[in-house]
Structure formats: C-alpha cells, structure tokens
Amino acid sequence: MDEPLVARMRQFGETIFAEMSRLAAETGSINLGQGFPDTDGPRSLLQGAARRIEQGVNQYPPGPGRVELRGAVAADRARRYGLEYDPDTEVYITVGATAGIAASVLGLVEPGDEVVLFEPMYDSYAGVIALAGGVRRPVALRPDPDQGGRFRFDADELRAAIGPRTRMIIVNSPHNPTGTVFTPDELDVIAELCREHDLIALTDEVYEHLTFDDAAHVPLATRAGMRDRTVAVSSAGKTFSVTAWKTGWVMGPEPLVRAARTVNQFLTFTANGALQLAIADAIRDETEWVAAQRDALQRKRDRLAAGLREAGFGVMRPQGTYFVMTDIRPLGYSDGIELARALPGRAGVAAVPAQVLYDNVAEGRHLVRFAFCKRDEVLDDAVIRLTRYANG
Ligand SMILES: *Cc1c(COP(=O)(O)O)cnc(C)c1O
Numbered sequence: 001m002d003e004p005l006v007a008r009m010r011q012f013g014e015t016i017f018a019e020m021s022r023l024a025a026e027t028g029s030i031n032l033g034q035g036f037p038d039t040d041g042p043r044s045l046l047q048g049a050a051r052r053i054e055q056g057v058n059q060y061p062p063g064p065g066r067v068e069l070r071g072a073v074a075a076d077r078a079r080r081y082g083l084e085y086d087p088d089t090e091v092y093i094t095v096g097a098t099a100g101i102a103a104s105v106l107g108l109v110e111p112g113d114e115v116v117l118f119e120p121m122y123d124s125y126a127g128v129i130a131l132a133g134g135v136r137r138p139v140a141l142r143p144d145p146d147q148g149g150r151f152r153f154d155a156d157e158l159r160a161a162i163g164p165r166t167r168m169i170i171v172n173s174p175h176n177p178t179g180t181v182f183t184p185d186e187l188d189v190i191a192e193l194c195r196e197h198d199l200i201a202l203t204d205e206v207y208e209h210l211t212f213d214d215a216a217h218v219p220l221a222t223r224a225g226m227r228d229r230t231v232a233v234s235s236a237g238k239t240f241s242v243t244a245w246k247t248g249w250v251m252g253p254e255p256l257v258r259a260a261r262t263v264n265q266f267l268t269f270t271a272n273g274a275l276q277l278a279i280a281d282a283i284r285d286e287t288e289w290v291a292a293q294r295d296a297l298q299r300k301r302d303r304l305a306a307g308l309r310e311a312g313f314g315v316m317r318p319q320g321t322y323f324v325m326t327d328i329r330p331l332g333y334s335d336g337i338e339l340a341r342a343l344p345g346r347a348g349v350a351a352v353p354a355q356v357l358y359d360n361v362a363e364g365r366h367l368v369r370f371a372f373c374k375r376d377e378v379l380d381d382a383v384i385r386l387t388r389y390a391n392g
Helices: 016-027 043-054 067-081 096-108 123-132 155-161 184-197 254-264 274-285 287-311 336-347 376-391
Strands: 091-094 114-119 135-140 142-144 150-152 166-172 200-204 230-235 248-251 314-316 323-327 367-371
Touching: 016 336, 043 274, 067 091, 067 248, 067 274, 091 096, 091 254, 096 123, 096 166, 096 200, 096 230, 096 248, 096 254, 114 123, 123 135, 135 155, 155 184, 166 184, 184 200, 230 254, 248 254, 287 314, 287 323, 287 376, 336 367, 336 376
Parallel strands: 114 135, 114 166, 166 200, 200 230
Antiparallel strands: 091 248, 142 150, 230 248, 314 323, 323 367
16 A cells, blocks of 8 residues: 555654653663653642542533633733733633644644744644644754853844745744743744734743743743734643643634634544643642742752763753753764664663754754653662763
C-alpha cells in the first residue's frame, strides 16, 4: 500500500519525546527528557477529584466546561492580571492546553495562511499548523551573552517574518524549551506588530506560575490593544503537577473563543468533569502550594544547572519552566541528536535534543534540553552519571 498518511502530516514521525522516553525505559535511564514532575500535586486537589468521582460526577459535562471552573479561571485572571473575561462566552475548557491550541489554530488559520512563531518551538505548534494547512514562519530565539545566555529574539527579524499572508503569531512565555520569560518591552514590540498588521496572537501560558528570581509572567493580552486580538491558553498540568489530567482553558474575546469552540465540538467535544471541579477549588485555595512549588523548582533549577556546569556542559540559565538548555560543544560534541541517542545507553540519562524543535536545524544542533522537575536525589544521581560519562 502507498503511504496512507495524509500528505500534509508526512513530515512528522514519532515525536522525539516518545522516542527518548522509550529509550529511557528500555535502558533503565533517569528520564530528564519529557517534562513531567515525579511528585504529586496538592492533596486537596487529588482528594477533590477522587471525591467527585465517588459522588457520581461521571457523565459528560457541558461542552464549554463546568461553570465552576470557567468562573474560577476568569476570577483568577482578573485578580492576577486585571484581565476581565466573561466566564460564559470568553472562557472555554479543553482537554489540556494542547487541545486548546489545536482548536484555536484550526478555527482561525485558513490553508495558506502564515503563522509566525519563535523557535525552538513546542512541538505541537508545527503539527497543528500543518493540520490547518498553514505555513510556519519561524523567528529564532538566540542566547544573548550580554544577558547571561538568556534567549531572545531580534525585533528586525520578527518584523521581516511578517507579510501580507500572516494571520497569527504564537507566543509561548514562559518559553519551553529556553526558559525565557518575555519582558514587557519585548511583548510591546510584538503587540505593535500585531496591531500594525492586524494579527491574531495565540499565547501559550502553561508555565505562567513557574517563573524564577525577579522574572514575572506578563500576559500579552495586557498590552495596548491586545485583549481583543489575543487567544490565551493555559492549563492545570504544569501549575499543579498533574500533567496527566489534561485540563486546559482558552480565554479571549467571544469571536476568537467561539472559533476554537466550534472546532473543538468535533475534536473532543468536552473535557473531564470531576477533575474540572477539583481544579476550580485548587485555583482558589492552593495559591500557597503553587508559590512553594515555584520556589522548589527554582532551587531544582539551581541544583541541576550547577551539576551540569560541573560536568562540563554550557548552561543557559532559565527564568521559568521545567527546563534548562545546555550547549554540548564544551564537552567536545556538536550534534545534540547523536548525543541524546547515546546518553541513555552510555550514561543512563535521557534528554531532548533541541534541534528537533527548530525548522532551521543549524540554529539548535548543539543544544540539549534537560528537565529539572524531579526529586533532588534523582537530579543528583543524573549529575553523577553525566559527570562520569563526560569524564570517561
Ligand atoms: C506541557 C505543555 C503544553 C501542554 O499542556 P497540556 O495541558 O498538558 O496539554 C503546552 N505548551 C507547552 C509549552 C508545554 O510545555
């Protein structure tokens, strides 16, 4: 039989995250590849979900999501950022941020439309843009030696990527995999271009709570003229260490949210009900847990970054997320895929080569991403293994 997969998806194989997790399992490696914590979220959240299931909250919730969660999301967004959304028409619950992003792109991008995004890019963006028949226009984030290796974009390159067919810009901040938290000035550059070219912004804010030091998350929708052209997506998975729960939300002006909602009726239709109720409570009641988790992650960042530096990696200090990016050239390697494929078997550690998150592969060939959202003893063990490998 000829290749049965539709032509527009043939550029995609098994994702690198699946491949690395499989390699990690086969070799008994410590998996610092895929970003999921190895400790649980707040007790009240877990018990709240279990209680709802016991109580019989087990049938289809309303398509847009439980009103309790939509209300909690809207109140939280207003309290923390001063952004007001009508929970009935401007907040929509999805099966994780992934489905929110997919429904938004599929509902707003016509075949042939161009989508500007920053690379390295979270892998689902490329997939859904291709599904929509859109065209990716990547703009590189590069480490700035004057900012301690913080990744940032060049405003002229961003301007040059926007053309008459540009429909949307995707902005992920805090940014996976670089850990960059976009500054208000950087957001204002993006906002000005969105206004000038009448673009829709899709923001992926799943790490909004997980920022370190003095970096603070600022939603693009707070910038001048942006509330009414921004679809913002966030999720419970990273905030509450429940990545398996796949519960996210889309927030924006009614016409943009309606576009996502129209599509999502035919993707997943609705999301889990019991978990939505438990998450609604946690958004209100577990702010201290989230703050403590943020502090713990900052210490884990420092712990793994110091260990990787000690082992000989070049380390770019992230301002948020679960991840630290490293430069493997100081170790004498140049190709991240080669090293990442070898590490599980030789060192007993799995990581993700960043080049798979670039269209311009050369930009990221020498970069490898490690996750630090793991117990301290796991991070320490990984550092010992990597140091032994680097010195052997
Ligand atoms: C984890 C992650 C997602 C997916 O979130 P879910 O709620 O699990 O679907 C989306 N974007 C980025 C940048 C992520 O790291």
